[in-house]
Amino acid sequence: MGKSLHPKVKEFKGFVKKHPKIIKDVRNGDANWQDLFEDWYLLGEDDTRWDKYRTESEKENEKTSTNSESKGGWMDQVGEMVKKMDANQLQQHINSLSEALGTVQGVLSQFQSGNNRGSGTATKTEAPSKPSHPFSFRKD
Structure with missing residues (x-):
């Protein structure tokens, strides 16, 4: 024993x-x-x-301790931040974020349309002959 x-x-x-x-x-x-x-x-x-x-x-003690802590994680923190924010400030932030996303989309669409115009017909015929695998393996 x-x-x-x-x-x-x-x-x-x-x-x-x-x-x-x-x-x-x-x-x-x-x-x-x-x-x-x-x-x-x-x-x-x-x-x-x-x-x-x-x-x-014990259940009551646990409830009070979890209310003071952030048990729900970052979503609760975001919710608290939104509650504290002014509605006008929130609208301004949303508008600026929307503008930034629109700008990024515009830049991306320019790059995409530029690639399609500059490529011509030569790359269209080459595309099917390329292997569909992303990695090329060579023998030594």
Whole structure:
């Protein structure tokens, strides 16, 4: 009995002690330790899979902590920035972005039409003879 437990097993035992409802589920046969450990190991302690085992006070603490943090990621941050922006400023930014995109499209269309006009019929006949592979391999 001199074996010590793996550190992750010790962490899982601590997690189970914080959530006694897990023990009840295992004893009732609704869950088994192996599956619970694997889920805990892969998903982590904060996953929604553990919500049914949390007490009401833990759920409230989690809600307040996630509201202060940015759990939703960058989309929430963008949403907050849009809320803080003035509507006129937002319209100006959208207009300038639209103009910039229009300019880029115009430049690209000029390059495309320039390539088609300058190429003539010589490249049109050469195009089918080129290999369809993007890489050419040569023998030494």
